Amino acid sequence: MDAITIVIILAAVVTVSIVIIVLSQMRERARIERGRKITAQQDAYNRADRLLSEIPGQYLTTDLKLLLIKRQEDACAQLASLKADLPIKQWQEASQQLKTQVLEKQDTRSPVKIDSAEKSNYVKELLQNLFKMIEGMHKSGKIDAATAKKNLKYVLFLVHKTHADLHVFQARDYVRQNQLRKAIHAYHLASTEMGKSRDNPLAMKAVKSFRTRIKELEAMDAEGKDTASTESQAKLDREWDTFLHDEEFKKKKADYDD
Template identity: 70%
Template sequence: MDTTTIVLLLAAIVAVSLAIIVFSQMREKARIERVRKMTAQEDAYHKARRLLTDIPAQYLTSDLKLLLLKRMEDACKELSALKSEQPVGQWLENTQQARKEVLEGNDRRPPAKIDSPEKANQIKELLQSLFKLIEAMHKAGRLDAANARKNLKYVLFLVHKTHADLHVFQARDFIRQKQIRKAIHAYHLASTEMGKSSDNPLAKKAVKSFRIRIKELEEMSAEGSMNAENHTRLDKAWDNFLQDDDAWKKKADYDD
């Protein structure tokens, strides 16, 4: 075998070896990218599902529920295309069934009572995650601009409501401790929070109610007396703020 043949043979061996290495690297890169995509879609599915189940029912409009279900359904379809080993078929079937229930008005989850600062903070964090998810869906082209704006605006209103919740809980504690000045200040803070969504009719009603309550507390403080029955009624109205919109939209007996 002459020198030229040997050189060519060695060159061929090197070329084949390099081709094998490049092919292996490309294959590994594709595998890593596939795993990355599957992990991202699994995370997206579980995140949307958690928001749907953990955010109190009274906070979620039908539009928000359908938005979360759409994200779950999209994730399932992408996982199917990636041949995920997860039970994607069952996930998709459950998601489509839940979507059907929402569209038919049969989604009857009971409302959750938000009766502590801890719960209010937890819900605030969930709402902030929902806000970011809607933004991400819009940027990814999964949600048009009009619907993104509408839903983001409503979620922001809910965030303000949870901030107001915290101040209301503080005010109630101050009233039980007969610290009326501090209770009045807490209600002022709650009113300020709801005022940040001044274009929302429910927020306007809430601000009006807080102002009336502040006035009543000031009068009671001056008289040195407390009307527990009146406070119980107003507390109930606030607790049912999102559960019964009519209670806030109608001319109630605690309005001017």
């Protein structure tokens, strides 16, 4: 065997070795990328499920529920195409069942009282995650600009209401204790929070109610009256507790969305 033949054989061996290494690396990169995509979609599904489960029932409108379900459906479709070893079929069936319940107005979720700073901050964090999710769905082309704008505006309004909820709870407690100056301050804080959603007609209605109540409390404080069970306080409490549920709100929200 002459020198040229030996060189050719060695070159072929080196070439084959390089090809095998390159192919092996490509397969490994593909495996890692597939794993990354599966993890990302699984996280997306779980995140949407968490938001559906943990955002207070009074905050989740039909539109928001359907957006979260759509995110779950999109994640399941991606996981199915990746042939992920996960209970995808079970998730899809659960999402479809929930979607039917939502569309038929049979999905009822209990309201959550925002009665501590910790709870207020936690709900705010959930709403911020929802905000980011809707932004991501818009950027990826899953929802159109009009749908994204409407729901992002509403979620931002809910963030402000979460803080107002806490201040209203504190104000009520102060009124029961006849600590009127502290109650007035708490209502001022609630009014400031709702005032951040100036383009929302219902938020402005809340601000007006808070200001009226503040004037009443200031007058009572000046006269030294006990306010523990006043009719005005009871009326404001009822209005606030049904803030996101009454028919007037639904009508005003439709006008606001338009």
